[in-house]
Amino acid sequence: MSTIQSSVAVGAQSSALDVRKIREDFPILKRTMNGKPFVYLDNGATSLKPQAVIDAEIGYYTELGANIHRGVYEFSEKASALYDQARSKVAGFIGARDARQVVFTKSATESVNLIVYGWALKNIKPGDEICVSEIEHHANFVPWQMLAERCGATLRFIPLLPAEGTLDLSQLDQLINERTRVVAVTAMSNVTGYMPPLELILRRARAVGAITVVDGAQWVSHTAVDVESLDTDFLVFSAHKMCGPTGVGVLYGREQLLEEMDPFLFGGDMVQRVRKEKTVFKQIPDKFEAGTPNIAGVIGFGSAIDYLLGVGMEAIHAHEQQLLAYAMQQVSNVDTITTYGPSDLLSRGGILSFNVGDAHPHDTGTILDEDGIAVRTGLHCAHPFMHALGIPGTTRASFYLYNDKQDVDRLIASVRRVAEIFA
Ligand SMILES: Cc1ncc(COP(=O)(O)O)c(C=O)c1O
Secondary structure, three states: OOEOOOOOOOOOOOOOOOOOHHHHHHHHHHHHEEOOOOOEEEEOOOOOOOOHHHHHHHHHHHHHOOOOOOOOOOHHHHHHHHHHHHHHHHHHHHHOOOOHEEEEOOHHHHHHHHHHHHHHHHHHOOOOOEEEOOOHHHHHHHHHHHHHHOOOOOOEEEOEEEOOOOEEEOOOOOOOOEEEEEEEEEEOOOOOOOOOOOHHHHHHHHOOOOOOEEOOOOOOOOOOHHHHHOOOOOOEEEHHHOOOOOOOOEEEEEHHHHHHHOOOOOOOOEEEOOOOOOOEOOOOOHOOOOOOOOOOHHHHHHHHHHHHHHHHHHHHHHHHHHHHHHHHHHHHOOOOOOEOOOHHHHHHHOOOEEEEEEOHHHHHHHHHHHOOOOOOEEEOOHHHHHHHHOOOOOOEEEEOOOOOHHHHHHHHHHHHHHHOOOO
16 A cells, blocks of 8 residues: 655656547547546446447348358358457467467456366365465456365465555465465456566466466456467456457467366367267367357457557557556645555556545545546455455556546546545
8 A cells, every 4th residue: 555656657758549549439438427528447347349349249240140160151151250260369469379279258257267167176186275366356366266175275375565565475485386286366456457577476386387377357458468478378368358348258278288178168069079978079279169159249359359459559558557657646646545556657557546535435436427437446356455455445547548648637636526525
């Protein structure tokens, strides 16, 4: 926990993006909320969708409509091709060697569960250890806790340093040891935007032969990612946080591990041959995608990848860092504000979590709503993190490529109003 100082680590230069042009692509930004021009700062929860993504989804329903991997007619084959192309686009986006390493699920949450059910349940034994961090989103914590309970394994935590807002890595060699079978860690906290030193943690995990699971739900959407150089066994993320539709998640995995894994859902489309006595499954990734998938969503996701690549992931990251620096500078002029997360802004993505005096985050969120500003308030699906901070929650403003300095100015003006009301 840190009270804001007036100096910031990153200067608020002019944006690397043509934000005015980008904003034109997002129809919701033309709306008003409570009679005020809409300011969307809840990107950590989900992102808005550009018209191109909406059109891609609608285009599937209006022009194709067919199921995939079944029909031999033109529309079905076209739909199959678009679905399969989206997989290749996702693989390219994260630097995967082979599109077969990309499994479509319904969410990052389901992707973690797929690892737990498909790999961990048959590999984790009593006495084994699973290492997570104290700052995980529940999606990358509760499945491991359930697994540990079920298998008689022990859960270990890389602790938070509450004052610094970073993870305490001083005991890493003890926490990740020869008994550790899984290290599951976030690439970017959904509460503070803190990006732990992943490479260090993953290197230690590899040294003891543990498998590594990186939660990229807040990360892949905001920066250029290369899974080959990251050298992780698994990476999970969701389309809806990166300009894509809801209901589509990704599990990236090392080929050999995916091949060893059991399917988690059984039924049509994931089978090669079915006899009364025995069923033979398809190869990866198909064996994990039983039943009719979210075809429109995956096609829309492909379009979201095109859109993000068109803007440029490095430019998006730089833009969000500038917005965060500007927001930190502005917020430092407001008395009674407390922010959370490391003071080194270079170790953070574009998230500003704060409390205003004694105001409950829900009250803060309600006043911001009156001013037309959407933020997230509460515990952020990270109860252990909040517990470690000893607070009942925060208000979280999270930025994306279409946010600009005016959005930050509107936020600060509204936060000042909260400060006055609760003075
Ligand atoms: C860090 C992090 N991990 C995982 C998730 C879960 O993503 P989803 O709800 O799309 O499954 C979220 C969602 O907010 C998140 O912020």
